[in-house]
Amino acid sequence: MRALVVETPGKFSVQTVPDPTPGPGEVVVAVAAVGICGTDVHIVDGEFAPTPYPIIPGHEFTGEVVALGAGVSAVHEGDKVAVDPSLFCGACHYCAIGRGNLCENWGAIGDTVDGAMAQYVKVPAANCHRLPESVSLAQGTLVEPLSCAVHGFDKLPRHLGAHYLIYGAGTMGLMMLQLAAHAGAASVSVVDLNAGRLEVAQRLGADAVAASADAFGRPQGWEVVIDCTGVVPAIEDALTRVRRGGTFQQFGVAPSGATARISPFRVYNDEITIVGSMAVVHSFGRAVELMGKGVVDADTMITHSFGLDEFPEALRAFREGVGRKIQIRPAA
Ligand SMILES: [Zn+2]
Numbered sequence: 001m002r003a004l005v006v007e008t009p010g011k012f013s014v015q016t017v018p019d020p021t022p023g024p025g026e027v028v029v030a031v032a033a034v035g036i037c038g039t040d041v042h043i044v045d046g047e048f049a050p051t052p053y054p055i056i057p058g059h060e061f062t063g064e065v066v067a068l069g070a071g072v073s074a075v076h077e078g079d080k081v082a083v084d085p086s087l088f089c090g091a092c093h094y095c096a097i098g099r100g101n102l103c104e105n106w107g108a109i110g111d112t113v114d115g116a117m118a119q120y121v122k123v124p125a126a127n128c129h130r131l132p133e134s135v136s137l138a139q140g141t142l143v144e145p146l147s148c149a150v151h152g153f154d155k156l157p158r159h160l161g162a163h164y165l166i167y168g169a170g171t172m173g174l175m176m177l178q179l180a181a182h183a184g185a186a187s188v189s190v191v192d193l194n195a196g197r198l199e200v201a202q203r204l205g206a207d208a209v210a211a212s213a214d215a216f217g218r219p220q221g222w223e224v225v226i227d228c229t230g231v232v233p234a235i236e237d238a239l240t241r242v243r244r245g246g247t248f249q250q251f252g253v254a255p256s257g258a259t260a261r262i263s264p265f266r267v268y269n270d271e272i273t274i275v276g277s278m279a280v281v282h283s284f285g286r287a288v289e290l291m292g293k294g295v296v297d298a299d300t301m302i303t304h305s306f307g308l309d310e311f312p313e314a315l316r317a318f319r320e321g322v323g324r325k326i327q328i329r330p331a332a
């Protein structure tokens, strides 16, 4: 099969490699589409620590099941599926307490084993989720990032009529916006420095958008403030916008060595909750259902599609911040 192989950081090419064969409990999926996300770029650049090289990246994908390993009965050939990339060990302390995303032996398809930037990918049958009729294979690539956003909401207090403030109108910020609106927010305001992105946020239901939260005239602050940028000045600003008794969520990925200033007095005196959210756990199936219900405007979210050989162009578009979700269609 043809696959994008990252041999060492910075060195990648489309190559012919052996087709995967399914082991017990596994299936092979013919990849229809795979989204590019920041993690893929970190893998290409050698900035994602758990990556073994060489590797085929790609963890936000859909396709059709084409081969079954021994003992697989719940998944059938011809099933159109989105695949939860999580590979948790099931044996460590965190897996035992139901927090597999913190697994001591954490792995993921496309991050620590070969992924979906290829014609075929081998996956555990248990990770396959059939797509509803209403979700196309191209749209279904959004299930994985949506499942991260759903996990983020699992970690937030849920009160109807809360006011939300979101930093960053990239793919994840826009997903959090759509989920907040669906979850009964009284209002959702979005901050981004890019006017084009703010326009999209508005189209997707933001009540107010601006380059600075000062523009919203809400000195009492917001019950829920979510950072989807990972950028320290944004995070420091966001922390000052939390209403007394409110919650700040760190959803965006900051560089591992970054530090940000907080006011311990405010955390104490105003009873501010600070909560993190990392990847996917127990949220993939619900993301499939929310996609099926149309909670996310998939056609607005996916703006570019490239063939496997066009990966360098796709990567350039991603780095330049062009559009929103960029996907690769290995069969094209
Ligand atoms: Zn991703």
Ligand SMILES: [Zn+2]
Pocket: 088, 089, 090, 091, 092, 093, 094, 095, 096, 100, 103, 104, 105, 106
């Ligand atoms: Zn584990």
